[in-house]
Amino acid sequence: MNINIGDLIEGEIIDFTHEGNGVMKHEGLPIFVEEALIGDVVRTKIIGVKKSFATGVVDSIVKPSPDRVEYRFDIEALGGGVPLIGYSYEKQLEWKRRKVRQDLLRIGGIDVKVNPVIGMGYPFRYRNHSQVPLGKVEGRAVTGYYLRKSSEIVPMEEDHLQPEVADQILRTVRSWVDRYDISVYDRNSGEGILRHVGIRTNENNESMVILVTTFSQIPNKFQLVHMLVRECPGIASVYQNINPMSSRFTYGREYIHLFGKEKLTDYIGDLQFEISPDSFFQINRQQVKVLYGKAREYLEGEKDDIVYDLYSGIGTISLFVAGDVNRVIGIESVKSAVKNANENASLNNVANAEFHYGKAEDLFPQMIGNGVRANKIILDPPRKGCDKELINAIIELKPERIVYVSCNPSTLARDLKLLVESGYMVGEVQPVDMFPHTAHVEVVSLLVINKDHLY
Ligand SMILES: C[S@@+](CC[C@H](N)C(=O)[O-])C[C@H]1O[C@@H](n2cnc3c(N)ncnc32)[C@H](O)[C@@H]1O
Known part of the structure; x- marks a missing residue:
């Protein structure tokens, strides 16, 4: 292929990658272009060439996409986490639907109608957990995000993806850093104390603030607590987290409780959850309710059903469907999540859901072998999809x-293919937009047994 680093190539962006980069083609070779949107005609500067694709950056936009949108705020300041933000929300949803349909067809050989993506009425301020790095520019505290592949923090005054109260909390932390001259962490040298501010906010706009520091001593920390309580509405709890490591993880293992409640209470529909600073909780509470509502609808729970919830996390889906069925059995490979799930069941007075620790591919066949059978199954695996051993055990059951x-959608397509080849029919496929302005797509799909084709 006649293409080299430094070449300038003009073309139209026709698709997005799963990371949200634009895709254009040159003599059949895909070129992945950062910060380009479908419909843009761009001049791309090539920065990498591989056997089956090239990568590039926008040198200039020759003709902007007709689906570009303008905002009253600076979208550049939101960083690389939301690559589709300049593309109209309606078009984002259309692209996500197309992507699911194409993956099912191309990878799974499944030709099925995909329902329109259920999007958000107001696709902003939806993130209920932020982890924001701190730095200093010209001696003054800044919060923002790390520039890609760099230790430089790009300051951000307002983040339109998190609740407004989180913007206020960050303003207060910055003024505390300036007033008491608190040292901030430098990713290059590994020196400095204050690294990140974690903010979790519940449905009622109450917040848990988590100060991530390299070691436990920080001067004037209780002055910060006073300032937060005085200046920000709804401060429910303040923690310090100690992270001495130079790892990419924001939080370290140790938490010190500084103020207020130990846990934040949040809700998904009628269900209540007690959230510790280290608990997993869904980022978009509003859409997760929609997603679980669909899962519940597809399950068509009946009073004598026995249901396995495989990859059950902190038990949220199980608890959502438990009232409809006889018994729910969750399996999850993270011990603390299993503990949380059992606590969540008690908190919500759900007596017919139980959670077991283990790998779904090991424990599920074992439990079935021991006679703990079920007539319905929920699967919610991580990105890599289900283990083949597990799919085989389900087919056998x-x-x-x-x-x-x-x-x-690509691992979903791979797994559905195996199930369809073994006698299941895909009933419905419903994408739900959990992360507006990113290229992520969440899908809930229903499979029913096709008794005529079982072997
Ligand atoms: C996408 S999350 C779903 C969690 C939960 N259903 C929810 O909605 O919050 C996937 C879960 O699978 C768990 N997990 C990963 N590999 C697993 C395995 N082999 N067996 C069981 N659980 C696993 C992860 O710890 C995570 O909690």
Whole structure:
């Protein structure tokens, strides 16, 4: 292929990658272009050439996409986490639907109608957990995000993806850093104390603030607590987290409780959850309710059903469907999540859901072998999809209904292919937009047994 680093190539962006980069083609070779949107005609500067694709950056936009949108705020300041933000929301949803349909067809050989993506009425301020790095520019505190592949922090005054109260909390932390001259962490040298501010906000706009520091001593920390309580509405709790490591993880292992409640209470529909600073909780509370509502609808729970919830996390889907069925059995490979799930069941007075620690591919066949059978199954695996051993065990059990929740349409397609080849029919495929302005797509799909084709 006649293409070299430094070449300038003009073309139209025709698709997005799963990371949200634009895709154009040159003599059949795909070129992945950062910060380009479908419909843009761009002059791309090539920065990498591989056997089957090239990468590039926008040198200039020759003709902007007709689907570009303008905002009253500076979208550049939101950083690289939301690559589709300049593309109209309606078009984002259309692209996500197309992507699910194409993956099912191309990878799974499944030719099925995909429902229109359920989007958000107001696709902003939806993130209920932010982890924001701190730095200093010309001696003054800044919060923002790390420039890609760099230790430089790009300051951000307002983040339109998090609740407004989180913007206020960050302003207060910055003024505390300036007033008491608190040292901030430098990713290059590994020196400095204050690294990140974690903010979790619940449905009622109450917040848990988590100061991430390299070691436990920080001067004037209780002055910060006073300032937060005085200046920001709804401060429910303040923690310090100690992270001495130079790892990419924001939080370290140790938490010190500084103020207020130990846990934040949040809700998904009628269910209540107690969230510790280290608990996993869904980022977009509003859409997760929609997603679980669909899962519940597809399950068509009946009073004598026995249901396995495989990859059950902190038990949210199980608790959502438990009232409709006889028994729910969750399996999850993270011990603390299993503990949380059992606590969440008690908190919500759910007596017919139980959670077991183990790998779904090991424990599920074992439990079935021990006679703990089920007629319906929920699957919600991580991005890599289900283990093949697990799919085989499910096929052997022959449950009448499988509800598969997926955050990765390509592994969903791979797994559905195996199930369809073994006698299941895809009933419905419903994408739900959990992360507006990113290229992520969440899908809930229903499989029912096709008794005529079982072998
Ligand atoms: C996409 S999350 C779903 C969690 C939960 N259903 C929810 O909605 O919050 C996937 C979960 O699978 C768990 N997991 C990953 N590999 C697993 C395995 N082999 N067996 C069981 N659980 C696993 C992860 O710890 C995570 O909690």
